[in-house]
Amino acid sequence: MSAPTISTAEPARRRRIRSERRWPRTRGGWAVLVLCTLGSLAMLVPLYVILTTALSGEDGSPGFFLTFPSEANLDSFAEAWELLHGSLLNSLQITIPAAAISCLIGSFNGYLLSKIRFRGANVLFILLLIGMFIPFQAIIIPMFQFLSTIGLQGSLVGLIVVHIIYGIPITTLVFRNYYIVVPDALMEAASLDGCGVFSTYTKVILPLSVPGFVVAGIFQTTNIWNDFLFGLIFTSPEAWPATVTLNNMIGTTTVDYSQLMAGAVLVALPTVLMYLFLGKYFVRGLTAGAVK
Amino acid sequence: MTAPPTTGLAAPERAPGRGRGPRETFKHSKHTLARARHARLLFAPSLLISFFFVYLFIGTTLYISFSNWRIGTSRDLTLQSPWWSTYSKLAEEMRFQADIRNVVVFTVLFLAVAVIAGLVAALLIHHVAVGRGLFRAVFMLPYALSFIVTGVAWRWIFNPNTGVNEILRWFGIENPPGWTTDTSILLALNNPTGAGPLKIELGIPVALIPIVLAAAWQLMGFAMAIYLAGLGSIPEEHLEAAQLDGAGVWKRLRHVVLPQLKPSTITALVLLLHVALKMFDLVVAMSGSGPGFVTDVPGIYIYDYLGSRYDKASAASMVLLVMTLVFVVPYLIRSYRRGGDS
Numbered sequence: 310m311s312a313p314t315i316s317t318a319e320p321a322r323r324r325r326i327r328s329e330r331r332w333p334r335t336r337g338g339w340a341v342l343v344l345c346t347l348g349s350l351a352m353l354v355p356l357y358v359i360l361t362t363a364l365s366g367e368d369g370s371p372g373f374f375l376t377f378p379s380e381a382n383l384d385s386f387a388e389a390w391e392l393l394h395g396s397l398l399n400s401l402q403i404t405i406p407a408a409a410i411s412c413l414i415g416s417f418n419g420y421l422l423s424k425i426r427f428r429g430a431n432v433l434f435i436l437l438l439i440g441m442f443i444p445f446q447a448i449i450i451p452m453f454q455f456l457s458t459i460g461l462q463g464s465l466v467g468l469i470v471v472h473i474i475y476g477i478p479i480t481t482l483v484f485r486n487y488y489i490v491v492p493d494a495l496m497e498a499a500s501l502d503g504c505g506v507f508s509t510y511t512k513v514i515l516p517l518s519v520p521g522f523v524v525a526g527i528f529q530t531t532n533i534w535n536d537f538l539f540g541l542i543f544t545s546p547e548a549w550p551a552t553v554t555l556n557n558m559i560g561t562t563t564v565d566y567s568q569l570m571a572g573a574v575l576v577a578l579p580t581v582l583m584y585l586f587l588g589k590y591f592v593r594g595l596t597a598g599a600v601k
Numbered sequence: 602m603t604a605p606p607t608t609g610l611a612a613p614e615r616a617p618g619r620g621r622g623p624r625e626t627f628k629h630s631k632h633t634l635a636r637a638r639h640a641r642l643l644f645a646p647s648l649l650i651s652f653f654f655v656y657l658f659i660g661t662t663l664y665i666s667f668s669n670w671r672i673g674t675s676r677d678l679t680l681q682s683p684w685w686s687t688y689s690k691l692a693e694e695m696r697f698q699a700d701i702r703n704v705v706v707f708t709v710l711f712l713a714v715a716v717i718a719g720l721v722a723a724l725l726i727h728h729v730a731v732g733r734g735l736f737r738a739v740f741m742l743p744y745a746l747s748f749i750v751t752g753v754a755w756r757w758i759f760n761p762n763t764g765v766n767e768i769l770r771w772f773g774i775e776n777p778p779g780w781t782t783d784t785s786i787l788l789a790l791n792n793p794t795g796a797g798p799l800k801i802e803l804g805i806p807v808a809l810i811p812i813v814l815a816a817a818w819q820l821m822g823f824a825m826a827i828y829l830a831g832l833g834s835i836p837e838e839h840l841e842a843a844q845l846d847g848a849g850v851w852k853r854l855r856h857v858v859l860p861q862l863k864p865s866t867i868t869a870l871v872l873l874l875h876v877a878l879k880m881f882d883l884v885v886a887m888s889g890s891g892p893g894f895v896t897d898v899p900g901i902y903i904y905d906y907l908g909s910r911y912d913k914a915s916a917a918s919m920v921l922l923v924m925t926l927v928f929v930v931p932y933l934i935r936s937y938r939r940g941g942d943s
Contacts, residue, residue, distance in 0.1 A: 333730040337850070345729045348722060349739040355754045355818060356742070362757060374757055374764050418647050425640035433648060435933050440655040442929040444879035446903045446918040450665060450911055451658040453673070474654050477647055506639045535747035537882035538900075542907070552749045556886055559753065566757050573750045584745040588738050592826055 359577075363389075363570035370566035385571035389558075392568075393575055395547075396554035400534055401579075402465055403550055407472035408529040412522055414473070415480020419521075420514050422481065423488040424496055425506060434485070441478035449542055456543060463545035471543055472533050479532070480525045487521040488514065523590045531580050551576045659922065666915035673911060687916040695800035697917065699894040700902050702801060704924075707809050707816075707898065708877040714817040716869050719824025720862070724854075726825070727832045737829070741822040748819070752886025755815035756781070759887075781888035783807040784895055808895040812887055819883075820876065824869040831865030832858070871932045878925050 333339045358374050365371045366384035418437075422430050452471065453462060461467030491514065499509040540550035555572045558565075667684040669677045681687060691697045726736050743751065758764050759780040769777040778785070786804035793800055835858060843853045881900030890897040890905075899921045906914040 331730055338728075338730050341725050341729050342731065345725050345732070345736045348725065349736055352739050352743070352818070355751075355758060358758055359750075359754045370757075370763065372763055373767050374760065414647060418644060421640045421644045425636055427637035427640045427644075429641075430644075431937050433644065435937050437648065437651050438933055438937075439926070439930065440651050442875050442925060442933075443655065443659065444875075444900075444918065444921045444925055446879065446881075446900060446914075447662050447922040448654065448658040449903075449918075450673075450907070450915060451661040452654070453907075455658075474650055477650065481647070500636070506636055506643060531745060535749075537747065537749055537885075541904075552747050552882070555747075555753070556749050556882075559756075559886065564756075566760075569753050570757065573753050577746050577750045580745040580747075581742070584742065585738075588741070592737065592741060 359570045359573055362566055363574050365567050370564070385567040386575070388568050389571035389575055392558060393551055393554055393572055396549050396551040397575065399465060399544075399548055400550040400552075403468050403472065403540075404530055404533045407469045407476065407533050408526055410469075411473045411476030411480050411529055412525045414477055415482075415525060416484045416515070416518055416521065417510060418477070418481040419484025419486075419488050420510050421506075423485045424491065424493075424509075424514070434481075437481060438478050440475065441482070445475065445538055449538075453542060462543065463548060465544070465548045468539060468543050468548065468550070471539050472536070475539075476529055476532070480529060483525040483528060484518070484521050487518075487524070491517060520590070523587065527583060527587055527590055530583065534580055662915045663919055665911050666919050668912060670911045672909065673907070681912070687912045688920075691913065691916050691920070693798060693800075696894050696897060697899075697902060698799065698801045700897050700899045700917075701920075702803060703806060703809060703894075703896065704878060704880070704898045706805050707813060707880065708874060710805070710809070710813045711816045711820075711877050712870055712873055714813060715821045715873055716824050716866065718817060718821040719869065720828050720866075722821065722825045723828030723832060724858075727829060737825075740825050743819040744822045746819065748882035749886045751815055751819045752883045755811055755818070756887045759811035778807050778810075780811045781808045781891060781896055784893050786895075806895040808888065808891050812884060812896060815887060816877070816880070816883055820873060824873065827865050827869045827872075828862060831862045835861045867932070871928055874928055875925050878921060 333342055361377050362371060362374065363385050364381040364383070365376070365378035366380075366382040371378070421427075422434050456462035456467045456471075461470065495513055496509060499513045504512060534550075535552065536550065537552045537556065540553045541556075544550065544553070555569075555576050558569050558572050664678075666687055667680050669679050669681055671677070722740050726733055726740070729736060760766075761777075761779045761782060764780075766777040766780075783806075785807050786802045787807060789802045789804035791799065791803055793802060839857050839861070840853060843857050848856065879900055880898055881904065884896055884898050884901060888896040890901055899917050903914045903917045903921070906917070
């Protein structure tokens with residue numbers, strides 16, 4: 310089957326260089342540019358809505374969702390920060406260790422699966438990958454009971470452990486696909502130098518892995534930061550991640566949309582900033598995570 | 602876009618040793634065997650974790666769905682008689698029937714919108730002369746957000762009093778829909794009288810439309826990224842050959858580009874499908890269950906019964922699991938079984 314393979318890198322790069330910074334020369338070319346611009350503007354409308362509503366600072370909500378505030382102010386941000394800062398700190402404390410540890414485990418697994426290729430590796434890999442696709446609703450009851458038994462239910466540590474466990478399949482996938490392109494000759498050289506399976510990993514593979522860690526790290530950071538279901542079920546209020554607290558800011562009877570949107574900005578900011586600065590890697594991680 | 606990790610559906614490279622001269626195979630075989638044994642040992646912990654926390658836990662949930670366990674703190678592992686009675690009650694329950702209708706309608710509409718929009722965006726961005734990176738970034742940006750953030754934003758956009766309805770009124774539409782609070786069902790197939798086993802109206806709930814749009818807004822960039830990777834892999838010679846044969850833009854699209862994108866389409870559909878079926882956070886943030894359960898989905902049903910009915914929550918999650926695995930397992934086996942193994 311003709312699926313995206315590594316060999317695609319070449320023509321794509323050539324095309325990019327050829328077409329760089331050249332205005333279209335045909336009517337069709339201009340039509341494509343106009344459509345791209347209009348599409349992008351449409352995609353940005355919800356982000357505009359979030360920002361302007363947050364900046365309106367009105368008590369309650371503006372009368373119309375597209376209104377640009379006459380007097381923009383940061384009052385709503387101050388209120389939202391008051392409600393969210395504890396949970397944002399929780400999210401940070403959950404995300405960093407969980408992402409780091411699941412990436413390390415995934416890197417080692419990916420190396421074993423792509424470079425040693427032991428008998429049965431593909432079947433075991435599929436069995437591992439299914440864990441990435443199950444609806445997590447199917448494991449929350451036993452997990453809740455398990456965490457309660459070992460005394461971690463409701464705590465930050467418990468949630469970190471849960472994120473690590475269910476992050477292993479995706480990080481393994483990303484690293485496996487990343488290491489496939491590492492030449493086998495390197496492995497053979499290491500093996501002739503007397504390196505075992507583990508020391509080949511630490512001496513040869515790990516130093517080559519920085520881009521892989523960036524990709525998998527961004528992917529996991531985004532997944533864990535944006536998680537809602539696990540945070541909702543496995544933590545008690547003092548350990549709530551930011552997504553859960555943000556959802557609780559939706560009142561049962563009235564909703565203060567200005568404050569809610571300011572909260573949304575605060576929760577979205579870390580992943581959006583990471584995306585803006587490391588976007589190239591982000592797209593890479595995404596298509597790697599896309600199994601394919 | 603041309604990242605190494607997109608090695609994708611293409612089969613993994615062949616196992617070392619295969620396809621080489623017999624002499625080399627012999628030279629390495631003893632050593633390779635020892636390494637393989639060692640590797641299997643090192644892979645074992647992850648596999649054990651997976652078996653315990655994925656397979657054993659799913660088995661536990663399955664067992665609970667046959668048992669009398671209701672409240673989490675008072676464990677009751679005796680089996681119901683007949684053991685499948687929770688499932689038959691679920692099938693008869695109005696709310697669960699609505700959940701299945703909603704999740705099927707949501708998934709089909711969302712997949713159609715997100716995949717088609719993603720394909721169109723990818724085709725445009727692939728061919729745009731300037732600003733490709735910028736356009737790609739804009740279309741991908743919503744993917745960085747949490748479903749809760751997307752949900753609260755779109756809840757506000759479709760607020761019946763202050764949202765898009767203001768625009769519809771401006772265009773002269775007197776009574777715009779109530780969106781997530783609207784109970785009407787489009788294209789209703791039946792009119793349940795309460796006599797038969799079917800207690801809900803089959804059709805497309807209006808209330809799901811804003812949720813479909815919000816989900817498509819967030820994830821169409823994902824479909825686009827997959828299609829962009831696919832477009833990059835179409836050999837340019839094929840397009841040039843078609844052009845020399847006199848094929849115009851549309852003919853080339855239909856006969857060369859789209860057939861070559863089939864693997865990308867399958868990937869996008871399966872990956873977005875598993876997101877759609879387990880959808881929970883977006884609906885919670887946008888509407889919750891909705892009036893008459895018009896926006897309720899199995900994910901919310903399961904959450905609501907976690908406190909009081911372990912048996913029902915477990916059975917519902919098993920239904921959700923089967924719906925997902927029916928599509929995902931064949932896809933994974935097709936993608937990864939070839940090559941390497943044996």
